[in-house]
Amino acid sequence: MKYDPELRTVQVTRYVTPLREGGSLPAIVEADDDFLYVLKFRGAGQGAKALIAELLGGEIARALGFKVPELVYAQLDEAFGRTEPDEEIQDLLRASEGLNLALHYLQSAITFDALVTQVNPLLASQIVWFDCLITNVDRTPRNTNMLMWHKELWLIDHGASFFFHHSWQDIEKQAMRPFVQIKDHVLLQQATALEEVDRAFSALLTPELIDSIVSLIPDEWLVIDSPFETAEEHRQAYSQYLKTRIANTEVFVKEAQHAREALI
8 A cells, every 4th residue: 555644633622631651741632533642742841853753753654564553633722721630731731732743542452562472573673674764762672662452563652763853963974873772672683684674665765755754744843942944944854864864774774783693
């Protein structure tokens, strides 16, 4: 099935419950389409940068064929949450008025446990390669950020990826760096097909596809504390980072292979 980058917009209508295991206090909310979502707040922690990382990571994963909960833009009105009794949550809601990001809530999904569920080498290699590309530090045995839902593996929570964008220094050099944190990846030991995956995934992620995914980032997320003069210039920097990284995948593939050899 051809991947066509496009996100729906929903209106948040009801705050259901906070997910306090997340450092940025995400919450389960209901929207005007009657579905439940896990809402990531623009006013939390790393703010818009975490939403951009979540958006880029989730949609690149979808383009590569992984199962990822649907991402939607989530509109939070000024009046929303005024009756919320918890002051911390009320402050968060007030700081997040406008456009946020939400993931479809996978009801009854269970956290992936590597001791219980065996992942085949090809899928393990695909996930390791993907996490190297987006520099995702959050796929460790302690915090796998994967769910089992209807007996299938789903990837979630990519907000800690792309950590280079917290400083925007030497973008070209950052794009060509190996990802040394891959040594802590929960699936690294099973990732025996990295070269095969590298050929396939590098071919899939064309410059045109990268541009179309990056174009999904809303302007209002790009103008907050931005080192760039315009939202478009900011957007182009993300595109250039990803294109450079995809053109130099051998750097992070070799790092992952060496880290795996050290494990076994």
